[in-house]
Amino acid sequence: MTLPVPHFQNAPATKYFSKEEANGMLPLVGAIAGDIMKLANDLIERKSRLDALGIGQVKRLEAYADELAQSEKMMGDDAVRLQGLLEELCDLGVRPQALEKGQVAFPTLLNEELAFFTWQCGDEEVSSWHLMEEDFLKGQSFDSLFGHSDN
DSSP, X not given: OOOOOOGGGGSOOSOOOOHHHHHHTHHHHHHHHHHHHHXXXXXXXXXXXXXXXXXXGHHHHHTTHXXXXXXHHHXXXXXXXXXXXXXXXXXXXXXXXXXXXXXXXXXXXXXXXXXXXXXXXXXXXXXXXXXXXXXXXXXXXXXXXXXXXXX
């Protein structure tokens, strides 16, 4: 199971980043993306465990109704917290991508075309780029953009 990326992904870019600006924001963006990744994975795991209980076990579940209600409330609270973290990223001009992997995209313009510098939790710097229509996972290396990876 993956969590869907909210409407933020397709919102118009309000800021365009250079590679240096994107890398400079990584301490803050990385902290937020790390929190998003942990929370998203936790929500996925808890939802999976609840789903595994199955609807056909209603009588058994009645004995645990209070615990289930508490668990569902906690999941709802965490979903609200996740939404807040996503909004925080978007307020910085960064777009969340695959939540459970901590992937984000920094809007940029390449030859006057909307593109994204991409980063994932654990990376030291933005590592690739892709055009608006292209998949994040098929990002191209900076070698293909700048001719070498030092820019």
